Amino acid sequence: MQISHYNLFFAHFFLPKYDSRLCLFPRSIIMSVLPPVRKDRIVGQFPKCFKKEAALNTEQDFQSKVKTACLQQRTGTVGRFKISKVIVVGDLAVGKTCLINRFCKDVFDKNYKATIGVDFEMERFEVLGVPFSLQLWDTAGQERFKCIASTYYRGAQAVIIVFDLTDVASLEHTRQWLEDAMKENDPTSVLLFLVGTKKDMSSPAQYTLMEQDAIKIADQMKAEYWALSALSGENVREFFFRVASLTFEANVLAELEKSGSRRIGEVVQISSNSDNLYKTSKKKQSNCCQ
Numbered sequence: 554m555q556i557s558h559y560n561l562f563f564a565h566f567f568l569p570k571y572d573s574r575l576c577l578f579p580r581s582i583i584m585s586v587l588p589p590v591r592k593d594r595i596v597g598q599f600p601k602c603f604k605k606e607a608a609l610n611t612e613q614d615f616q617s618k619v620k621t622a623c624l625q626q627r628t629g630t631v632g633r634f635k636i637s638k639v640i641v642v643g644d645l646a647v648g649k650t651c652l653i654n655r656f657c658k659d660v661f662d663k664n665y666k667a668t669i670g671v672d673f674e675m676e677r678f679e680v681l682g683v684p685f686s687l688q689l690w691d692t693a694g695q696e697r698f699k700c701i702a703s704t705y706y707r708g709a710q711a712v713i714i715v716f717d718l719t720d721v722a723s724l725e726h727t728r729q730w731l732e733d734a735m736k737e738n739d740p741t742s743v744l745l746f747l748v749g750t751k752k753d754m755s756s757p758a759q760y761t762l763m764e765q766d767a768i769k770i771a772d773q774m775k776a777e778y779w780a781l782s783a784l785s786g787e788n789v790r791e792f793f794f795r796v797a798s799l800t801f802e803a804n805v806l807a808e809l810e811k812s813g814s815r816r817i818g819e820v821v822q823i824s825s826n827s828d829n830l831y832k833t834s835k836k837k838q839s840n841c842c843q
C-alpha cells in the first residue's frame with residue numbers, strides 16, 4: 554500500500570482518534586484499513602541475527618513466556634489493534650526507499666527519486682499465530698526535507714538507521730541520525746538497527762573494512778547490525794522478519810508486565826482493606842498525590 558502525501562493528509566485529518574505515542578487506532582478503522590496477512594509473512598521460528606557480535610539478542614528462540622502467552626492468546630493489545638511504528642532514517646540516496654520497496658512490493662528502481670517529507674507502508678505479519686502490524690515510515694534524507702520528516706519520528710518502537718556500504722561518510726553520519734531520532738523517543742524502549750545497503754556494489758575487501766567500522770558503531774549505539782542489498786534482495790526478507798519478531802517480542806513482554814503489575818496491585822488492596830475490593834484505583838490515586 555503506497556501512501557502518498559494525500560494519504561498522510563487523510564490520516565491526519567480523518568483519523569482523529571489516532572494516538573501517535575501508542576500507535577493505537579480504533580478497532581473498526583484497523584479492521585477496514587488493514588489487508589489480510591500474506592502467506593509469506595508468517596513467522597514461526599525466531600529469525601537469526603546477522604552477526605553475533607552486533608546483535609540485540611543471540612537467542613535461538615522466542616522467550617518461553619512469550620510463546621506461552623501466544624498459545625493462550627494472552628497478548629493483550631498485541632494482535633488486536635496495536636500497530637508498531639518503525640522509522641527508517643539515514644543520509645540521502647543511501648537506499649531507504651529501495652529497501653522498503655524491495656520488501657513490501659518486491660521491486661527495485663535504479664533511478665533515484667528523492668523522498669519528499671515522508672511516506673509509509675503497512676506490513677502485516679503473523680508471529681507465533683498472532684497477527685502483528687508494522688508501520689514502516691520512510692523518511693527523507695535530504696537536508697531541506699529533514700524538518701518535515703523529523704515531525705514523524707515520535708512514537709517509534711524501532712529505528713532503522715541506514716547507510717551506504719560504499720560511502721564511509723554515510724556511516725559516520727549515522728550517529729547524528731540516531732541523536733535526532735532519539736530526541737523524539739524513549740531510548741530505553743526503542744529497538745535500534747544499523748543497516749548497510751548496496752552490498753552488491755561493495756568489493757569483498759571494501760566490505761570487510763566497512764563492516765569492522767559498522768560493527769564498532771553498532772556496538773556503541775546498542776544497535777543490531779545488518780548488511781543487505783535492495784538490488785539483489787540479499788538479506789532483505791531476513792532483516793524485516795527479525796525487526797518484526799524482536800518488536801513483537803518486546804510488545805508482548807510489555808503487555809505481560811502490565812498485566813502482572815495490575816495483578817500485584819489487586820493483591821495488595823485485597824489484604825489491606827477486605828471490606829471494599831473495588832477501591833484499588835482510588836487508593837492508588839490518593840497515594841500518588843501525597
Ligand SMILES: Nc1nc2c(ncn2[C@@H]2O[C@H](COP(=O)(O)OP(=O)(O)OP(=O)(O)O)[C@@H](O)[C@H]2O)c(=O)[nH]1
Pocket residue numbers: 643644645646647648649650651652662663664665666667668669692693694695750751752753754781782783784785
Ligand atoms: N546497486 C544498488 N543500488 C541501490 C541499492 N539501494 C538503492 N540503490 C540506488 O540508490 C539510489 C538511491 O536510492 P533511494 O532508495 O531512493 O535512496 P533514499 O535513501 O530513499 O534517498 P532519500 O529519499 O533522498 O532520502 C537509487 O538510484 C537506487 O537505485 C542497492 O541495494 N544496490
Ligand SMILES: [Mg+2]
Pocket residue numbers: 649650651666667668691692693694
Ligand atoms: Mg527515499
